[in-house]
Amino acid sequence: MKIRLSLCLGLLMAAIFSGRAGDAVGKPISPWKPGTLDIHQISTGRGNAGLYILPDGTTLLVDAGEMPVKTANHTPDRPDATRPAGERIVRYIRHALAHDPHPALDYVILTHFHDDHMGAPSDKSLTAGCGAYKLTGVTQVGESLRIGKLLDRAWPDYSYPKPLDEPHMMNYRAFVKWQTENNGLKVERFVPGRADQVVLLHNARKYPNFHFRNVGANAEVWTGEGTSTHNLVPASSTAPASLWPHENCCSISFRLTYGKFDYFNGGDIPGVIPKGYPSWFDIETAVAKAVGAVDAAILNHHGYLDSQNEFFVRTLQPRVWTISVWDKYHPTPEVWERLQSTTLYGGPRDIFATDVHPANREAIKGLETLASDSGHIILRVAPGGRSFRVVIVSDSSESYQVKKIFGPYRSK
Numbered sequence: 001m002k003i004r005l006s007l008c009l010g011l012l013m014a015a016i017f018s019g020r021a022g023d024a025v026g027k028p029i030s031p032w033k034p035g036t037l038d039i040h041q042i043s044t045g046r047g048n049a050g051l052y053i054l055p056d057g058t059t060l061l062v063d064a065g066e067m068p069v070k071t072a073n074h075t076p077d078r079p080d081a082t083r084p085a086g087e088r089i090v091r092y093i094r095h096a097l098a099h100d101p102h103p104a105l106d107y108v109i110l111t112h113f114h115d116d117h118m119g120a121p122s123d124k125s126l127t128a129g130c131g132a133y134k135l136t137g138v139t140q141v142g143e144s145l146r147i148g149k150l151l152d153r154a155w156p157d158y159s160y161p162k163p164l165d166e167p168h169m170m171n172y173r174a175f176v177k178w179q180t181e182n183n184g185l186k187v188e189r190f191v192p193g194r195a196d197q198v199v200l201l202h203n204a205r206k207y208p209n210f211h212f213r214n215v216g217a218n219a220e221v222w223t224g225e226g227t228s229t230h231n232l233v234p235a236s237s238t239a240p241a242s243l244w245p246h247e248n249c250c251s252i253s254f255r256l257t258y259g260k261f262d263y264f265n266g267g268d269i270p271g272v273i274p275k276g277y278p279s280w281f282d283i284e285t286a287v288a289k290a291v292g293a294v295d296a297a298i299l300n301h302h303g304y305l306d307s308q309n310e311f312f313v314r315t316l317q318p319r320v321w322t323i324s325v326w327d328k329y330h331p332t333p334e335v336w337e338r339l340q341s342t343t344l345y346g347g348p349r350d351i352f353a354t355d356v357h358p359a360n361r362e363a364i365k366g367l368e369t370l371a372s373d374s375g376h377i378i379l380r381v382a383p384g385g386r387s388f389r390v391v392i393v394s395d396s397s398e399s400y401q402v403k404k405i406f407g408p409y410r411s412k
């Protein structure tokens with residue numbers, strides 16, 4: 001009896017440490033539990049979308065991509081093309097928030113204004129119930145789920161570095177206008193350096209070791225000290241408009257901390273300067289200096305050729321990388337090589353991608369060493385943040401079935 005009791009205790013301790021109780025390969029993913037931090041990289045094949053369920057149940061959606069046009073270079077829709085990506089994201093969120101009788105998004109952040117992060121109307125897009133805008137990506141999400149606060153890089157005038165008036169922006173701005181005037185939506189510009197724009201809303205006192213730090217936006221980057229920032233484009237700059245920071249340079253970046261666990265998301269910031277371009281086309285270096293080492297990070301710009309420079313990889317040195325894939329160049333061979341480099345940083349690392357394009361499997365030797373090359377990627381950080389694991393969930397249907405479980409990884 002005594003032996004059996006200690007065995008039970010041992011198993012219980014193992015389950016608590018790994019945070020693994022409840023998840024099993026072949027079963028649907030277990031529900032979020034209070035105290036746990038879940039980061040879901042949702043696989044739609046049409047762009048980026050990440051759902052964060054914070055330790056007290058506060059919810060955050062980072063991006064809701066829906067590219068209007070697909071080519072052979074793009075990955076197929078997941079699970080199929082019978083529904084638009086915005087609707088797939090909503091359905092995923094409803095499942096992940098099934099513990100909540102009134103599922104809603106406390107925060108939505110758009111890292112930047114590209115269709116693969118926010119949506120863009122196509123001929124097929126339906127019109128919102130109010131008639132004021134088309135439903136695609138984030139506007140589809142807002143039509144279906146209540147959003148508390150929306151953070152983007154350019155509210156309220158949408159004029160940096162030049163007027164943002166392309167059709168997909170005018171659609172988004174119509175959505176913002178209608179939702180703020182009629183539906184109680186709050187909108188704020190994301191301010192680099194601040195640590196109070198995303199906070200725990202339900203039980204912050206219980207989780208004092210959770211912090212959300214705004215790192216960068218619009219080529220302005222946190223220094224790592226207090227809330228101070230520096231602008232990578234000098235005020236004295238007389239650069240012509242063609243050399244102003246482009247949309248990816250303007251991406252929002254942030255660091256999330258839960259106890260010892262640190263996570264970084266940098267949208268599509270670049271770090272490799274094209275020949276003849278000014279220094280502010282490298283956002284990654286300044287960001288890396290402010291952020292330091294983390295446990296997990298999503299690749300900047302989907303692992304495209306201008307991203308993950310050597311300093312960035314060496315400085316963040318995460319144990320786990322995730323890649324949001326929708327193209328055959330995600331990642332490119334040079335980026336893949338830097339991620340593998342034990343010269344840049346030592347020790348093991350596991351790399352997880354949503355559905356890799358078949359042509360990229362041919363192009364990059366070694367891509368088969370990806371820990372996972374398809375499916376939704378869920379980081380589950382144990383209460384207190386001391387360890388985390390990665391759960392891969394099938395995206396070939398909406399069964400939410402667990403395919404693989406990795407970890408636990410000990411937070412640094």
Ligand SMILES: [Zn+2]
Binds near residue numbers: 048114116117268301
């Ligand atoms: Zn992108």
